[in-house]
Amino acid sequence: MSRPDPDRTDRRSFLQAGAIASAAALSTSAAGANPPAQDPPAAAPGATIPKRALGKAGVEVTMLDQGAIRGPSYDRILRYAFASGIRMFDTAKVYGTEPNLRRWFEQDPEVRKEIFLITKDMPKAPSQLLSMLDERLEALGTDYIDLFFIHGLGDDHSLDDAVNMVVSDEFKQTAEAIRKSGKARFVGFSSHHKDRATIIQKAAEAGYVDAIMLQYRPWLPADSALNRALDTCWEKGIGLISMKQIAGQFFGDKPEGNILDDVSRRVPTLKERNLSPFQGLLHAIWSDERITSVCCSMRNTEQIRENVDAARRFEPLEAADLGLLRDATLAHGPTLCANCDGRCSDAGGTRADLGTLTRYLTYYRHLGDRSEARRQYALLPPEARDWSGADLDSARAACPERLDFARLLPGVDRDLG
Template identity: 55%
Template sequence: MQERERDRTGQLDRRSFLGAGAGALAATAAIGPEAVGGQAPAQAEGAHRATDSAVLAKRKLGKSGIEVSMLNIGTWRSPGVERLLRFAWANGVRYIDTAKSYGSEPAIARWLQANPGARKELFLVTKDHPRSPGQLVEQLEKRLEALKTDYIDLIFIHAMGDHDFATEVEWPRSKEFKEAAEAIRKSGKARLVGFSTHHPRRPEILQAAVQGGFVDAIMLQSNPWIAQEDAMNRAIDACHKAGIGLISMKQVAGNMNLDEVARRLPEMAEKKQTPYQALLHAIWSDERFTSVCVSMRNTDQIRENTAAARSYKKPMSRAEIDRLRDACIAAGPTMCASCDGRCSHAAGTEAELGNLTRFLTYHEHHGYRSEARRQYAALSAAARNWKGADFNAAREACPNKLDFATLLPRADDLLA
């Protein structure tokens, strides 16, 4: 059970959860909403052509009007990407998310070369880290080379705000980014331009994009309860009204006790729904989001998440979402959701409690041990020093009610 939970957890964090090849285009005519759930992976992967009935529902991406799968597959450090892409394609996913730093572009390129017919149906997104927005124009050429394609559908500046928040918060309303975006769209090498962000102050970055008026789409860390908090809610609303397409990512990280969630929400069993499927339904209930990015790292996760997309018929009520939130938090630990860092403020410490628990999640739940240690080592000494922090105040302030008294010593043990 532990392994099963551990395995499932990955699907709900950023490059995970809510984070697959088109080589042998999948699914036979038999693959529909029901057939997918009961089909052995090998059978689905062996199928050769997708049918309309297999394609997942789509939503319009902002004012671009382009329709994209409501579920997309993130490919950060995914093992066996080509196999996963085949299976995701067979199960109706038509949107793939990658980035220069993910290392998955060559596998996507191989898959595309083996399946040239897939390109037209696919919404392909990649990202890069420019030193300034204008550099994105030349970086796009490199991304096309890596993906071995003439165009991509959307290019993002990756992790806006992470390198230098004060500078980067200005980019979405800057002349330089505007001119780069216009040049890229005009070239036809990327149809749309935007950015991704999980920065704690991302509401300010989103508002800057509304002011700039030239960004097509934003992928942001969110979940159904953070999206309702004041600053985030206002920023998401403003983007939606401005026609900026929104994609949700990194919804949940960390292991939840799935049995505990199910015990608290017996209606899930009646609906034959898993906690992660309920969480996806809760995200799709917010129509301001076009799609959800999930790193699906095995065929079970692809099957579970695509089945959730097929069974989504109507928005959950606020009361249902609140009950799901309470059950998820009670079945913790659900890890840092990268809010505005209020835990550190409440605890009276300069230590970055959110980052410390996030890196612990990478280490313990996703198996990215060296990456977790690398990111921990990159923090300043003050950001790592949580001694004297008021854990109770931090827990009270945290939307995910993290047990810092337990988690922070563990972070030290495993990451230092």
């Protein structure tokens, strides 16, 4: 995987002295409605984006992964992302976007040969993956998928069941059968569950998965369980793709007030490099050699242009700049904690899933996924939604990103209930 490639960022050389040593992830509309400090150049057809190796899988993918979006503009977004140099595309059964990709492949069959395609499904047992894969192939109109994920591992399973899903002999045999069939080149899972550190650690130790997509933030504490799990993934050669790196009014589709100006003021490096805050976040994420690609649900051509420009101009951020970026985002009251591990609920003395509730609120208010936010909220058990009686001050103090639960949770009841 070290063969020369002028368009590829070397996985080791950018870890300069003092550079970031934490992992990161992002799956969001990383570019917002506001333009960057200076408009990036328009994408040139066929332009390249730096690539990184997906673990030991033996394939290199673009550092940007176009995530799925809902709405009539998606067909145009797919084509514009491709023309801009993006060669990694993400979808799933529950997104309802596989038909868009099928239509694209039918209209331009050569496209399928040039992209790395990811889709997902939600089995209760590993053996179900075989029939689900056939369904996804039919929906996409292709005879193979590059990477097939168990979708949202942990969301519909107990922790024990989630761990057993990816460490069992049944999963090992199923994954081997899938790869051997040629219907999917690689197998893995995605997770934004509060116990994902344990799930990822156990999966990495078992070594049956090729790649993992996870919710993450670039200022993850070095001694955290999730950071240690990602170290194990790196050692085992498991590819890592970031997602769900969203922070409400700062990194959503509708930044509020003078947030962007204030962040740029607080982080001088952004101005020096002519980066918007969104581009700065991407650079923070890519500064971790363990992260292969960043999955962004880019919703318009401006967001694609800005993120592609960030990829082409990537330089690692140093730890001091990462700290400034972290402090600037937290100062504006994020609505989602991408480092959530459930400590907020424990500190608040409640069975309510505070981290998940605020994540769904962020989907609804800042990412435009209103129907999906309500659907997922409705699937939560009653105890996970009932935050009445919780000590919200203690929950906020325990939260890694100090979410203001007293302000946010009434909005959950109003908008999602």
